[in-house]
Amino acid sequence: MSHYIILDLEWNQNPHRRSGDDEILPFEIIEIGAVRLNDRLEIESEFDRLIRPCVYRKMHKKIYEVTHISMEELDRKGIRFRDAITQFLDWCGDDPVFCTWGSMDLTELQRNMVYHGIELPFDLPFLYYDLQKIYSLIKGERTKDSLDTAVAELHIDTVRPFHHALDDAWYTACVMQRMNFFSRSKYVSVDYYRLPEPKSEFVLHFPEYDKFVTHPYETREEALADRKLTQVVCCQCQRALRKKIRWFSSNQRFYYCLAVCPEHGYVKGKIRIKKAEDGGVFAVKTTKITDQSGIDLVISKKEDVRRKRSERAKRLKLHSLDENAAQSANQSHRSSSRRKIMDR
DNA sequence: CGTCTCTAAGGCACCCGGAG
């Protein structure tokens, strides 16, 4: 039976300006807190360790304001990161399913492990539940709520303080218990700290879309030149599809296309370019079978962007004409032409 | 303060077609 590890970290950072350390380890973990739940989301045990930091030996002011953890306390109660992570992984048991609030914790955990020369025991792809994302899926909104907000909205008693690793993990567990987690449990997240090797790219299947994650490339151009990224496969029959609209970009990070499957209809594609750890890039492609409204959405996306721009350009032109007129005319002329703009 | 993400908006260069 699977069990869930609700993880929360506290970390410190360089209290001064950027230095060489920042690029190696921007965030140094100072506390690991976690709650273990069984497959019915009942609490089985809790884990909490303070860590004596070795990179940043001064507490960042803002971090102290948030966590109220002092360096003195860490020196007194903290243990070595190596010992804490060993105890933590041991406490997690076999095949834990990790859950966090937000997408940063598992990345930072791994970055700290690598810094300390500890081998990563996690699967590749490293799947986990981002409960902040699941919470917004259940609400049907695109907002990213803070943990405090979710706790308040679900009327969870605030019997513990916030912003301590174990307490926040415990609140996260409470939110998970009360938000009908299993209705969205197919929506796993992927941690992108470790990326697949070439030829080991992977696809994740979701109820209404597929997600494809590439290996790292040197440049965006190199990524977009790779057929494995740009080809679109039907989510239903895995057939390679012909495109009706080639890949185009509405901004600098997203690309869209529209393909058609002879059996299952239209499939829209979306590519998102992301930065990899080593300075290169990788891409996440999602493909989704779509109905007429989805088709129209893609078809008109270019035109929407175009129309928005041209409307804005017209507004600006009128506005500049207005200002020019204002320089040579009196106040009444100015207000009348302003009214004209408002009517548009 | 520093990370991340998303959005809006500004600057710039290029292409293209109409006016001269």
Added chain:
DNA sequence: CTCCGGGTGCCTTAGAGACG
């Protein structure tokens, strides 16, 4: 032909709000 402005694409900047 040149000139000019609109449309377009690409890049940068800034703000908001999540995380610590």
